[in-house]
Amino acid sequence: SISTSLLASSVFILGAITMQSTVAADHIKILVAGDTKGKFKELFDRVSTVNRKNGPFNLLLCVGDFFPDVYSEDLYIPPAPISTFILGPSKPSQLKYFTTLTGCEISDNITYLGQRGVYNDSHGLKIAYFSGSQSKTGEKTDVEFNYEDVKNFEVRVLNEVGFKGVDIFLTSQWPLGIENKTATLPAEPPQQSSNLISRLASSLKPRYHFAGIEGIHYERPPYRNHLVLAETAQHPTRFISLANVANTSKSKWLYAFNILPMKVMNRLELIKQPENITEFPFANVANVVKKEDASDGTGAAPANQFFYDTSYTGQPRGRGAKRHQEGRGGWQGKRGRDGPSEPRQPQKPCWFCLASPEVEKHLVVSIGDSAYVTLAKGGLTDDHVLILPIGHFQSTIECPQEVADEINKFKSCLKKFFASIGKGVVFFERNFKSPHLQVQAIPIPIEIAKCLKITCLDYADSEEIEMQDFPSNADLSQMTRVGFPYFYLELPDGSKLFTPIGKNFPIQFGRELLASEPILNCMDKVDWKACALSKDEEAHLTKSFREAFKSFDFTLS
Numbered sequence: 001s002i003s004t005s006l007l008a009s010s011v012f013i014l015g016a017i018t019m020q021s022t023v024a025a026d027h028i029k030i031l032v033a034g035d036t037k038g039k040f041k042e043l044f045d046r047v048s049t050v051n052r053k054n055g056p057f058n059l060l061l062c063v064g065d066f067f068p069d070v071y072s073e074d075l076y077i078p079p080a081p082i083s084t085f086i087l088g089p090s091k092p093s094q095l096k097y098f099t100t101l102t103g104c105e106i107s108d109n110i111t112y113l114g115q116r117g118v119y120n121d122s123h124g125l126k127i128a129y130f131s132g133s134q135s136k137t138g139e140k141t142d143v144e145f146n147y148e149d150v151k152n153f154e155v156r157v158l159n160e161v162g163f164k165g166v167d168i169f170l171t172s173q174w175p176l177g178i179e180n181k182t183a184t185l186p187a188e189p190p191q192q193s194s195n196l197i198s199r200l201a202s203s204l205k206p207r208y209h210f211a212g213i214e215g216i217h218y219e220r221p222p223y224r225n226h227l228v229l230a231e232t233a234q235h236p237t238r239f240i241s242l243a244n245v246a247n248t249s250k251s252k253w254l255y256a257f258n259i260l261p262m263k264v265m266n267r268l269e270l271i272k273q274p275e276n277i278t279e280f281p282f283a284n285v286a287n288v289v290k291k292e293d294a295s296d297g298t299g300a301a302p303a304n305q306f307f308y309d310t311s312y313t314g315q316p317r318g319r320g321a322k323r324h325q326e327g328r329g330g331w332q333g334k335r336g337r338d339g340p341s342e343p344r345q346p347q348k349p350c351w352f353c354l355a356s357p358e359v360e361k362h363l364v365v366s367i368g369d370s371a372y373v374t375l376a377k378g379g380l381t382d383d384h385v386l387i388l389p390i391g392h393f394q395s396t397i398e399c400p401q402e403v404a405d406e407i408n409k410f411k412s413c414l415k416k417f418f419a420s421i422g423k424g425v426v427f428f429e430r431n432f433k434s435p436h437l438q439v440q441a442i443p444i445p446i447e448i449a450k451c452l453k454i455t456c457l458d459y460a461d462s463e464e465i466e467m468q469d470f471p472s473n474a475d476l477s478q479m480t481r482v483g484f485p486y487f488y489l490e491l492p493d494g495s496k497l498f499t500p501i502g503k504n505f506p507i508q509f510g511r512e513l514l515a516s517e518p519i520l521n522c523m524d525k526v527d528w529k530a531c532a533l534s535k536d537e538e539a540h541l542t543k544s545f546r547e548a549f550k551s552f553d554f555t556l557s
Contacts, residue, residue, distance in 0.1 A: 028125055029058050030061060034215070037065050051082055054256065058082070061168070065091070065213065071094070071097070086112050087113065088112060089131070090131070090173075128170070130169075132144050134173060165204060165225070167207050169206030175211075178198075184221055201239075209240070210242065215243055216243060226468075230484065233468030236277055240255060242254070362542060370402050371390060386440055388436065411490075422445075426452070446492075449493070457497070467498065467499050485501045486498060487505065
C-alpha cells in the first residue's frame with residue numbers, strides 16, 4: 001500500500017502498473033548520482049549548483065546506497081533541491097531508515113521508490129527499479145532478491161500491452177557480464193555483479209541502465225538488444241555506473257542527460273544505432289529462459305549461472321515474431337560463404353537455371369561466368385531486370401564467393417547505367433517461396449530516390465512488417481544464415497533494409513512496395529501476370545535495353 005501523501009506528492013504506482021497521463025514531447029532533464037552513503041549536503045549542494053547553471057532538471061535519481069552503512073538516530077536528512085528518487089536498502093543495517101519497504105516519503109522532495117517496480121511519470125517516461133542484492137543461498141532477507149522475485153517482476157512488466165522496453169533501469173548491483181563484448185573495461189573488476197540483473201537487463205531492454213554499490217565510475221559503450229538481421233531492430237542500451245558521492249579520488253559521481261520518452265519517439269530515431277555500439281554482452285542468445293539447473297530448489301540462482309537458452313531457433317523477438325512462427329526458422333546450413341560450393345540440382349525444371357529448357361532466352365540481356373541479367377517478365381517498368389546465378393542457388397548467402405562477386409559486379413554496372421539516364425535503382429531479394437535466387441533491379445526517378453528510405457519504412461509499418469537497417473558496408477553473408485527466410489532491400493543511397501519473414505509474409509511485398517503511390521504509382525502492375533507482354537514485345541524491349549546497357553556491361557570488356 002502507498003500513503004495518500006505519497007500519491008499526492010509523486011503520483012506513481014508501484015508494481016509495473018501503467019499510468020495514464022498527458023504526454024509532452026519535450027526532453028526531460030535528469031541527474032543521476034552514485035552511492036550517497038549519507039553525504040546529503042555534498043550531494044544537494046552540487047545538485048543545486050548544477051541545476052542553477054544548467055537546469056532546471058526534472059529529476060534526481062540516486063542509485064546504490066543512499067544511507068550510510070551504520071545506522072544513526074541523529075542523521076539529518078535535508079530537503080532535496082529537486083524531486084529525488086532513491087532505491088531501497090542493500091544492507092540490513094540500513095533497514096531502520098525506511099518506515100516501510102513498499103515505498104515511502106523519506107523527506108521533503110525525497111521519495112523511496114520501493115523494492116522493485118516501474119514508475120511512469122507525467123511525461124510518459126518509464127523508469128524500472130530493482131533494489132537490493134541477489135541472494136547467494138535462495139533464502140532471502142529484506143535486502144535481497146532471488147529468482148522468484150525476478151520471475152514475478154517480469155510477469156507483471158513484460159505482459160503489459162505494447163511493451164517494448166523501459167527508458168531507464170535503476171539497480172543496486174551491476175549485471176554480471178556487462179564487461180563482455182567491449183574493449184572498454186572498468187578501472188577495476190566489480191565485486192558484486194548479479195546474473196539475475198543481467199537477465200532483467202536483457203528482458204527489460206532499458207535505454208539507460210544505472211547501477212551503484214561498486215563505487216566505480218564506468219560508462220560502457222552502448223550495446224545492441226537484438227541479433228542483427230535475425231531479429232527486429234531494437235533501441236540500444238547504455239550502462240553507466242557512478243562512483244560514491246564526494247569521493248576522494250574525484251571519480252565521476254553525478255551524471256546529467258536529456259531523454260525523450262520512447263513512447264513519444266519516432267521509431268527510426270529510437271532504434272538508431274550509435275557508431276561505437278557493441279554486441280549484446282550477456283550471451284549470444286535469442287531467448288531468456290530458466291534452465292532446469294538454475295536453482296538449488298529454493299529459488300536461488302548460482303552466482304555464475306546465466307539463464308539463457310543458447311539454442312538458436314531463428315525466431316525474432318518482438319512484434320515481428322508473429323510473422324515468423326510458421327516460417328523456416330533455424331540455422332540449416334553453414335554461415336556465410338562456407339555454404340555449398342556447387343549448385344544443387346533442382347527437383348523439377350527451373351525457369352531460371354540458364355541451362356534449363358524452361359528459360360526464356362529471348363529475355364537474356366547479359367551473361368557472365370557465374371551470373372546473368374535478364375529482363376523481368378511483367379516488369380514494373382520497361383527496364384526492370386533480374387540478376388540471377390547461372391547455377392541453382394536459392395539465396396545470396398547460399399552462393400559461393402565467385403557467384404556473389406559477379407552479382408555485385410552486375411549491380412555496380414546497373415547503378416552506373418541507370419545513373420547515366422537520371423534514375424536510381426532499387427535491388428530486392430525475397431528468400432522465401434522462391435527456389436532460385438532472383439535479385440530484382442527496378443529503376444525509379446532520381447527525385448524519388450532521395451527520400452526513399454522513409455517511404456519504404458512507412459509502407460512496411462502500414463503492413464505491420466518490421467524492417468530494420470544495417471551498416472551499408474555489411475553484406476548478407478556477414479549478417480544472417482543459410483536457410484533463414486528473409487526479405488532484403490538495397491536503396492539508391494546505399495541504405496540496406498531487411499526483415500526476417502515467415503509463412504504469412506505477403507508474397508508480392510517487394511512489388512507492392514515499389515508500385516505504391518509514393519514511388520512508381522502503378523498498383524495495377526503488382527501481379528506480373530496482369531502486365532505480361534507478348535514474346536515479340538519482350539524481345540524488342542530486351543534488345544533495346546541490351547543496346548543501351550552495352551557500354552556499362554563488364555562482360556563485354
